Amino acid sequence: MRTLLTLIALALTFPATAQEAAAPVTPNSVVAEAAPEEWIAIPPEDLLVMELAPDAEGEPRRVVIQLIPAPFSQPWVENIRTLAAAHWWDGTSVNRVQDNYVTQWGDVTEEKPLPEGVVAPEVSYTISGVHRMLDAAGSPNLSPDAAAEHTQFVAGWPVAAESMRLHAWPIHCYGYVGVGRGYAPDTGTGAELYTIIGQPQRHMDRNLAVVGRIIEGMEHLSSLPRGSGELGFYTEEDAHLRTPILSVRLASELDAQPTFEYLDTSSESFARYVHVRANRDDAFYTVPAGGVDVCSVQVPVRAVSE
């Protein structure tokens, strides 16, 4: 539950005073009251568990990534499963931390051979044929996207579409994971990954592949020291700051499988959650905004204890 609380506890005040007032309807309270059947289990083959080297105090640092499912998954997601099954990331590192942009990890030598079959797919950042999904789940409180005329949540993910809705694409939000690459038309393989640690940039959408999001341990990637090199890469002088990656595994390969659920984005509780997010009106916030950016609505995710 720690991750969920971190994501959705947004009031700006002191714990002392927070206790004093009665609790009106908040995004938190809506999520807490969601019915059990509104939560959807995430399949273990969509969960990637990354163990970083322990921190300076010897505490373990586990990061859990939810991979994006069909119809939004693309060849990169299958590459990522292949790389995890081959234990390819074991012994690699976090090599880049650029403030207000991304934390990026992979093979710093750029020479480690990839498992057979892992190749950069042809460009296909957008998905077609999802008309019916897009029509089914409107989100009237979402403000228009900078680029697209239409944003909404589909099957648990924030998605943008052109006004004609012929093509849709998953978008970059805080904590979302994408595929690093070289210059276009290279699309990357999925071996080099990054996550957004600041204001999401709409110009990344349709130019880079969104393959998942971090649902636990984001703070282990967002609070790393920034690199002093160009684009936030650690330099040779900074090399000691590269965080070693001990292992990356699909949850389905682990003995003790972590279990997570997300709040069904077509549920009544999710619609209410978006509405309350767009119209905060409680003891702390008294001027409702009247709208909310799609990326300001983090999809609630919770760990399920065995």
Add this chain to the structure above:
Amino acid sequence: MRTLLTLIALALTFPATAQEAAAPVTPNSVVAEAAPEEWIAIPPEDLLVMELAPDAEGEPRRVVIQLIPAPFSQPWVENIRTLAAAHWWDGTSVNRVQDNYVTQWGDVTEEKPLPEGVVAPEVSYTISGVHRMLDAAGSPNLSPDAAAEHTQFVAGWPVAAESMRLHAWPIHCYGYVGVGRGYAPDTGTGAELYTIIGQPQRHMDRNLAVVGRIIEGMEHLSSLPRGSGELGFYTEEDAHLRTPILSVRLASELDAQPTFEYLDTSSESFARYVHVRANRDDAFYTVPAGGVDVCSVQVPVRAVSE
């Protein structure tokens, strides 16, 4: 120049390959080519210099805040000057770091007496009578704000306004500084400050006071360990993680005054910068977004060497 580079160097690639391609028009190149007269000096009384305790490696950590000027400054900004002149923050600390939300600093005991005259002002988060300023500087590439129907840059700052434009207000973006407070209608004094370290939340606007932005050393606040307590506050167990604040001074009080300039937001170069940000089309980005969120356009700021 380090801060500027960090803010605007956004291509997602490796340094090695970045050298190879010719450089087409990018936000970076537009800023680099701006004419000297398009840069505006920031007055020393608008610069606040905060010295945090050195980091684990003994390196100094300096944070420079630009205070918001008239007509958007409000009584909080004058309070902040009074607090700095009284050296009130010396010996206080960073007490809260909530992932994807805020880093907050001030007096952890909440009992330190305030200098005379420093009181929470009556609520006035919005400013009226700025019609002409709002009309003068349109920003056609900015996408509509989640809440307001109109966002633009005025006198170097991102501002939102209602559709009738009778009222305007400065908004929260990454690295922007606001005033912590208790429950409404308390508005805070300015003694407790925070900065945005993730996706800016539009529901903060008009509910909390924007008083400035960090123009150097943001990484010293964004990369701090997250607090384990409610809302990211450090708990008693976490107490050793609170970063001590050695001093906070107005630059006008310092012997060695830092000097900064920002790119005039009514200049041709700034308009071009916004346009290029909204329509990235270069060797790396080949699908222009066609729009940009006001908070994705960081106002270029540069240090001037003496």
